[in-house]
Amino acid sequence: MFPxxxxxxxxxxxxxxxxxxxxxxxxxxxxxxxITANFGxxxxxxxxxxxxxxxxxxxxxKLKVINLSRDMKSDWVKEYGSIIIFRRVWERxxxxxxxxxxxxxxxxxxxxxxxxxxxxxxxxMEPKSELAxxxxxxxxxxxxxxxxxxxxxxxxxxxxxxxxxxxxxxFESQKDLFNSEVDIILMDTTSLVYFGDGDxxxxxxxxxxxxxxxxxxxQVIVGILMTKEGLPIGHEVYPGNTNDIKAFKExxxxxxxxxxxxxxxxxxDRGMVxxxxxxxxxxxxxxxxxxxxxxxxxxEDAKKILSIKDMASxxxxxxxxxxxxxxxxxxVCFNEExxxxxxxKREEIIARLIVKLKTQGLKSLLIHKExxxxxxxxxxxxxxxxxxxxxxxxxxxxxxxxxxTNLNWKEAILVYKDLWRVEAxxxxxxxxxxxxxxxxxxERRIRAHIFISFLALVLKAAFHKxxxxxxxxxxxxxxxEDVRKIKAxxxxxxxxxxxxxxxxxxxxxxxFKAVGLKIPPxxxxxxxxxxxxxxxxxx
Numbered sequence: 388m389f390p391x392x393x394x395x396x397x398x399x400x401x402x403x404x405x406x407x408x409x410x411x412x413x414x415x416x417x418x419x420x421x422i423t424a425n426f427g428x429x430x431x432x433x434x435x436x437x438x439x440x441x442x443x444x445x446x447x448x449k450l451k452v453i454n455l456s457r458d459m460k461s462d463w464v465k466e467y468g469s470i471i472i473f474r475r476v477w478e479r480x481x482x483x484x485x486x487x488x489x490x491x492x493x494x495x496x497x498x499x500x501x502x503x504x505x506x507x508x509x510x511x512m513e514p515k516s517e518l519a520x521x522x523x524x525x526x527x528x529x530x531x532x533x534x535x536x537x538x539x540x541x542x543x544x545x546x547x548x549x550x551x552x553x554x555x556x557x558f559e560s561q562k563d564l565f566n567s568e569v570d571i572i573l574m575d576t577t578s579l580v581y582f583g584d585g586d587x588x589x590x591x592x593x594x595x596x597x598x599x600x601x602x603x604x605x606q607v608i609v610g611i612l613m614t615k616e617g618l619p620i621g622h623e624v625y626p627g628n629t630n631d632i633k634a635f636k637e638x639x640x641x642x643x644x645x646x647x648x649x650x651x652x653x654x655x656d657r658g659m660v661x662x663x664x665x666x667x668x669x670x671x672x673x674x675x676x677x678x679x680x681x682x683x684x685x686x687e688d689a690k691k692i693l694s695i696k697d698m699a700s701x702x703x704x705x706x707x708x709x710x711x712x713x714x715x716x717x718x719v720c721f722n723e724e725x726x727x728x729x730x731x732k733r734e735e736i737i738a739r740l741i742v743k744l745k746t747q748g749l750k751s752l753l754i755h756k757e758x759x760x761x762x763x764x765x766x767x768x769x770x771x772x773x774x775x776x777x778x779x780x781x782x783x784x785x786x787x788x789x790x791x792t793n794l795n796w797k798e799a800i801l802v803y804k805d806l807w808r809v810e811a812x813x814x815x816x817x818x819x820x821x822x823x824x825x826x827x828x829x830e831r832r833i834r835a836h837i838f839i840s841f842l843a844l845v846l847k848a849a850f851h852k853x854x855x856x857x858x859x860x861x862x863x864x865x866x867x868e869d870v871r872k873i874k875a876x877x878x879x880x881x882x883x884x885x886x887x888x889x890x891x892x893x894x895x896x897x898x899f900k901a902v903g904l905k906i907p908p909x910x911x912x913x914x915x916x917x918x919x920x921x922x923x924x925x926x
Contacts, residue, residue: 391420403428458881465528467888467911468873468895469512475902476846476853477504485556489549495541497533502542503839505530510843512871517543517836528875528886528911540832547835551645557845558620558646572620572642573613573654573805576634578627579837580604588830593627609837610638611844615654615805618848621645622841624834632661639671652676652792654802669791676799679717679787686778688712693781695721701797709796718788718796726784733779737761737771744769854901861897869893875911886911 391409394402408424477483486500505527509520517539524532533539546553580601581592592605606627612620623641625634635655642651653668657678668675684692698706698721707720740758743751749769752758763772790799827833851863874889888907899906 391422460879462877462879462884464874464876465526466512466871467528467875467907468870468898469867470508470527470529471904471907472870472898472902473508473511473846473850474504475904476849477507479902480557480845480849481560482553482557482842482845485553485560486546486549489552490545493545495545497535497538497541499538499542499545501530502533502539503546503842505532506539506542506839507842507846510840511847543832543835543839547831547838550834550838554621555645561614561618561620561845561849572651573615574610574635574638575655576608576610576625576631576638578606579609580606581627581833588828588833591624591626591830591833595626595628596630607833607837608634610634611841612638612642615802616852617805618852619841619845622837624837632664635660635664636667639668639673643671652794652802654805657786665789674790674792676788676790676792676794676803678803679789681782681785681787689781692717692787693719693785695719695785701800705800707796707800716790718790718799720786720788720800722784724784729783730780733776733783737776741771744771850898850902854898857897857901861894866894866898869895870898 391407393405393407395405396402405425405428407422409420409422411418412421413419414421483500483504486503490499505524506517506520508527509515509523513523515523518536521532521536521539524530578595578597580597581604591607594602594605595608596602597604597606608625608627608629610623610625612622614620621641623634623638625637639653642653651673653673653675655675655677657680660677660679665675665677668677681689681693692710692712695706698708698719701707701720704724705720705722707718710717710719736757740752740761743758749764749767752762752769761772761775762769763775764770788799788803792799794802827836850867854861854863854866869892872889872892873895875886876889877884877886879885888909888911891906896906
């Protein structure tokens with residue numbers, strides 16, 4: 388390429404000169420000069436010089452890119468955004484310090500804390516078996532898998548041995564980090580089905596009532612404890628044939644013995660409550676807000692208690708009132724929108740039942756739970772129980788609580804409604820985090836797998852709380868989608884490797900703000916500086 392000056396004659400006879408950049412090309416067998424850039428008039432150099440310099444600069448950069456394309460190659464693209472965001476949460480909660488504190492007392496010979504974090508991260512991003520995690524971890528920037536596959540399992544064995552003390556440390560960390568006054572504990576249980584050969588885990592693997600409707604498989608029961616803000620503080624694992632009522636007793640004792648809480652109010656739904664459990668709470672000195680099984684009330688008592696007369700508004704669409712019944716303090720709640728839904732659902736069931744009464748026999752109707760409750764059977768002949776249909780209207784849109792606290796009745800209702808955080812946590816644990824299925828064949832590994840899933844739930848809940856703390860209108864799931872788009876990519880230019888961060892999209896920047904982390908530079912650390920199974924530090 389070479390500069391070229393071309394002259395042009397004006398009408399008045401004067402000459403104007405232009406500066407060009409030209410190159411010689413062979414076109415259709417003939418050599419021609421081709422203009423590649425026009426830098427303007429030379430006779431106005433003073434005025435045009437900045438523009439000429441800018442155009443030369445742009446052209447030079449373009450020329451460099453053209454040349455670099457011959458010497459540059461793309462090596463790989465790896466996960467980056469989620470790794471550092473959740474690592475930051477992990478460190479803010481002090482989980483790394485807690486684990487290393489117990490690791491320091493043992494000569495384990497490798498960085499088990501990094502492997503534990505990687506397994507927790509996998510639950511959050513792309514749940515796989517521990518065996519598959521080894522290959523998956525190769526797609527993460529800043530984490531190198533160990534050479535020995537057995538180290539993953541040794542890390543699991545370590546973490547489950549220290550479950551109790553790590554959860555206790557974590558409980559204190561969350562209180563300090565979020566300045567929480569922990570006095571209300573929400574609890575619930577779920578079943579986790581088991582796939583595989585669990586001959587060595589018969590003590591916890593049993594057939595039982597499956598909330599996943601997999602009665603053909605053995606299962607374990609997982610109970611979880613949360614604060615009213617939705618922060619998980621602990622979990623318990625029970626044999627698969629443990630019912631909710633028995634698990635309830637064990638979990639309340641765990642609260643009392645494991646966590647130092649000034650005042651505890653136990654909150655749970657009616658599925659976990661029995662008369663015996665309420666007496667246990669009273670004997671153990673707990674305050675409680677629990678759901679009550681309305682249909683166990685006698686008809687006359689139900690009509691008195693469930694009347695919507697004299698109800699006051701609690702929140703939009705929700706009303707309630709306090710009722711004293713047989714030395715018990717009850718709170719009756721009524722949701723008009725839910726009442727209409729209950730009525731509509733019942734009417735649809737009745738309409739189907741009327742048709743089926745004409746075409747199906749008694750046996751096929753009895754095995755259908757929705758139909759059987761509305762059947763009247765006389766001389767083995769089924770018919771619609773009109774009285775039962777009428778009595779069911781009394782329960783539409785209502786729920787009843789029992790409490791022994793000094794909370795006013797409106798506060799008690801709002802505390803009970805916080806129970807949805809536990810239920811939402813379980814849905815996250817089992818769907819987004821995919822806690823199951825479990826394939827390990829020893830009890831300690833099954834328990835360790837569940838503990839890893841629990842720690843993933845802790846990280847996700849803490850991230851959600853931090854994010855909503857800066858903007859309540861944000862959707863945490865959507866922000867995490869934007870974070871997942873942040874990648875690390877390595878390019879090599881003339882044998883020199885360079886790792887770049889991709890651009891931030893959407894609200895990804897808010898994730899960094901929420902966890903108190905600076906947005907990483909465009910050029911990241913040299914990948915050769917990362918040692919085996921050591922997470923890139925965020926300091």
